[in-house]
Amino acid sequence: MTSRATPAAKAANAPVLLIEDTASLAMVYRSVLTSAGHRVLVAGTAAEGLTLFRDRSPSVVLLDLLLPDRNGLELMQDFLALRPSAAIIVITANGSIAKAVEAMRAGAHEFLVKPFDEQRLLAAVENAARPRPVVVPPPAVPRPVSRASSEAFIGSSPVMDRIHATIRSVASSMATVFITGESGTGKELCALAVHDNSARASGPFIALNCGAIPQDLLESEVFGHMKGSFTGAVSDKPGAATAADGGTLFLDEVCEMAPALQTKLLRFLQTSTVQPVGATRPRKVNVRIICATNRDPADAVRRGQFREDLYYRLYVVPIHMPPLRERGNDVIEIAEAALSRFGAEEGRAFDGLAPQVANLFRRLPWPGNVRQVLNVIRNVVVLNEGGLVTPDMLPAHLADQDDAPEPLAAEAPAPQIDSLIGLTLAEIERQVIEATIARHGGSVPKAARVLDIAPSTLYRKREGWAQD
CATH class of the missing domain: 3.40.50.300 (P-loop containing nucleotide triphosphate hydrolases)
Known part of the structure; x- marks a missing residue:
């Protein structure tokens, strides 16, 4: 069995993205690829796969067409729209050859029919990772020079x-x-x-x-x-x-x-x-x-x-590694570097961030840290033609995370210790959570940061309380 990745893949230092919802198969495929020297990212859903594709710029994508949350062919179209040069290998069951042919017509690099052996998998991945002719963009558009997601290490703080x-x-x-x-x-x-x-x-x-x-x-x-x-x-x-x-x-x-x-x-x-x-x-x-x-x-x-x-x-x-909210002006440097790189990948020229956008970025808590910044900038680049990035070009949900002035504590008084005596721990937890959410203007994400738990945990608890 091959023990090392191809020279081209090593030179690119880009991972292989595997999107497979059957955990046992994902573990087998990942093991084979890792043993051959590839860095492998694994996603079990289309949503996870799209996030990793945007964040990590994989050299090759192994895509199962049957995913629990979305049609694999539609996901492949999103990948190719974001990066037409992506090499996508579709994986399909024996009874779905027609789907594989459809995928090839839609731009897939190759397809694998289950079950396949280790050598077939490695040959497909290493063939997809080989350098292909590059279409040189117009001189006015800069070429990307940084490694994928290297913006995480940009910053002078x-x-x-x-x-x-x-x-x-x-x-x-x-x-x-x-x-x-x-x-x-x-x-x-x-x-x-x-x-x-x-x-x-x-x-x-x-x-x-x-x-x-x-x-x-x-x-x-x-x-x-x-x-x-x-x-x-x-x-x-x-x-x-x-x-x-x-x-x-x-x-x-x-x-x-x-x-x-x-x-x-x-x-x-x-x-x-x-x-x-x-x-x-x-x-x-x-x-x-x-x-x-x-x-x-x-x-x-x-x-x-x-x-x-x-x-x-x-x-x-x-x-x-500090959270982005503690890195001062680094967020602007990261955003501008990402804007330049993503703009080059998409063939679009951007002129930087408008002052209002830069000020907003400095205020935002960025709960998703650098990964969230990259997603926001990718969204801006894909949905806009270029120029100066203005507030109306940002995702609509971004303003909801703005740490603008909070409602006064008097509007949402916290429970006093004496009032908690005699309550069960579950009842105390509910009072504290509801008071924290109220103090932060009803924002569950902001309350989750204060309580140091995931927002999904708060949503789940509140749903359970609503059913009581």
Whole structure:
């Protein structure tokens, strides 16, 4: 089996996007591609796939035509409208050959009919990743020169200067780096920066999202398995730790790892050996570990959800990626860089942000951080012809997140401690949540930021209360 990605794919350093709603198949396809040296992004729905396509600019898209939330052909048209040069490989069942032919006519690069073997999958992906003739845009339109989503590391704020200095200092060592920060702040890009500035830059960078893989498959995904070691293990499979030999293993959302696997990870860190499921002998590997989480790892230790000895083993050089709202004028630099890059990709020339837009961007809390800024700018570029970006060109929902003056606290008094005595915890929680939402003018997203929980959790709780 191929052990490394093609030179063209490595040069582009762009990931492969896999959109497959059957979790078991997604894990198999991802394992095959990762073992061959590809960086893989996985989405289970059309909505997730579209977001990753916009944010991460994958070199190749593997698209299952049967998705739970949308027709795959319609999604492919959106991809090609956003980036006509995208290489899309459609995946279809044996009874849907007509759909595959339709997809080819609509612009797909190739199609795969289930079931297909590893070599067929790898050949299709590597063929799609080969450089194709590029249509040179008119001279007046600049060509994109930055790596996808590199805007996350643009910024001259003091906090980003300190992060860059830390990366430069730690990159040359073997010390484990532990990256924390909210979703969308660029934790994986930070890990890539450490890898790219190290002596391991020519080696593989293997990223594994511990929160996106079922716990019963995670051990096999990290350490691999031997043929016949469990039902469905039809061949030997190297895990991510083996695939990262000579390079870097990035464990994202590491606090979501099951306790039993935490023990094995600790042993791996202590011995630098991996033992695949079903193997009788361990194998020595040379891997640098970088991990990340959007949770507070110390709190996970206190709650008994994360081993304390593993925490201290991993938490050697901490790097905290700050939320965008704490990075001052960086948001303007990020937005303008994205505007230039996306405009070049779409063949449209923009003249920057109007003062009103720049002021709004500085005020906004950006709960989705850099990822949200990129989505907003992509929306502006796709839906407008060019020129100066004015407020009327922004997505309509953006103004709802404006941290303009809030209603006075007196208009929504918080519950007093004495009034809570005698209530159940559930009743207290409801009063506090409703009072927080009221204090923030009825805005659930703003209340969620104050309460440090997801807006979806608040919506779900309120729906449940309405049914009581």
